[in-house]
Amino acid sequence: TxxxxxxxxxxxxxxGENLTVYCNSSSVFSSLQWYRQEPGEGPVLLVxxxxxxxxxxxxxxxxxxxxxxxxxxxxxxxxxxGDTGLYLCAPxxxxxxxxxxxxxFGQGTILTVHP
Amino acid sequence: xVKVTQSSRYLVKRTGEKVFLECVQDMDHENMFWYRxxxxxxxxxxxxxxxxxxxxxxxxxxxxxxxxxxxERFSLILESASTNQTSMYLCASSPNxxxxxxFFGQGTRLTVV
Numbered sequence: 001t002x003x004x005x006x007x008x009x010x011x012x013x014x015x016g017e018n019l020t021v022y023c024n025s026s027s028v029f030s031s032l033q034w035y036r037q038e039p040g041e042g043p044v045l046l047v048x049x050x051x052x053x054x055x056x057x058x059x060x061x062x063x064x065x066x067x068x069x070x071x072x073x074x075x076x077x078x079x080x081x082g083d084t085g086l087y088l089c090a091p092x093x094x095x096x097x098x099x100x101x102x103x104x105f106g107q108g109t110i111l112t113v114h115p
Numbered sequence: 116x117v118k119v120t121q122s123s124r125y126l127v128k129r130t131g132e133k134v135f136l137e138c139v140q141d142m143d144h145e146n147m148f149w150y151r152x153x154x155x156x157x158x159x160x161x162x163x164x165x166x167x168x169x170x171x172x173x174x175x176x177x178x179x180x181x182x183x184x185x186x187e188r189f190s191l192i193l194e195s196a197s198t199n200q201t202s203m204y205l206c207a208s209s210p211n212x213x214x215x216x217x218f219f220g221q222g223t224r225l226t227v228v
Contacts, residue, residue, distance in 0.1 A: 031214040042205055050214055080174040107157035
């Protein structure tokens with residue numbers, strides 16, 4: 001079983017601040033996804049990163065996949081109250097076969113952005 | 116609009132009861148998943164199915180079983196519910212392709228008393 005660590009577990013900041021959330025593992029992944037979950041809803045996909053060193057931007061959110069494909073980060077610039085939620089990383093294994101589509105998640109980071 | 120539907124939003128059951136949680140997807144996805152979500156523990160995979168009648172244990176399968184008789188439907192069964200199975204249960208589906216997006220239902224909040 002891969003060891004997956006997300007940090008920090010909790011983050012409480014003021015509107016306008018910047019923040020970074022990390023997802024680290026000892027395993028190499030074929031790709032990695034970031035999801036956001038709002039209260040009372042299921043998680044929704046934000047982005048998929050595939051190539052080592054890849055950087056993707058989604059408005060104020062910047063996602064990076066580590067060069068070795070073992071880690072990823074999510075950076076939010078000028079956070080807004082609407083960014084509040086649970087952020088989850090979900091790496092996907094290089095292994096094929098039946099585990100091809102198996103999706104496991106980190107513990108998540110609970111972000112609260114205060115107005 | 117893609118849809119994953121879980122049969123109940125809230126459920127209260129007694130200890131020892133057999134509990135069925137149903138999930139239906141309308142996207143013809145090969146993969147379906149059951150997770151439980153508890154504070155501070157993220158989403159933990161209970162069972163995963165990659166085809167009809169095919170299943171694979173996740174990280175916490177103890178006390179649960181699953182059934183997938185049709186492609187669109189994936190059921191989670193608690194053979195004898197216990198209080199430590201009180202949790203939020205989330206169903207998801209995805210195509211069986213690299214980097215595919217998983218689509219989630221809204222969850223079932225199960226309370227075992």
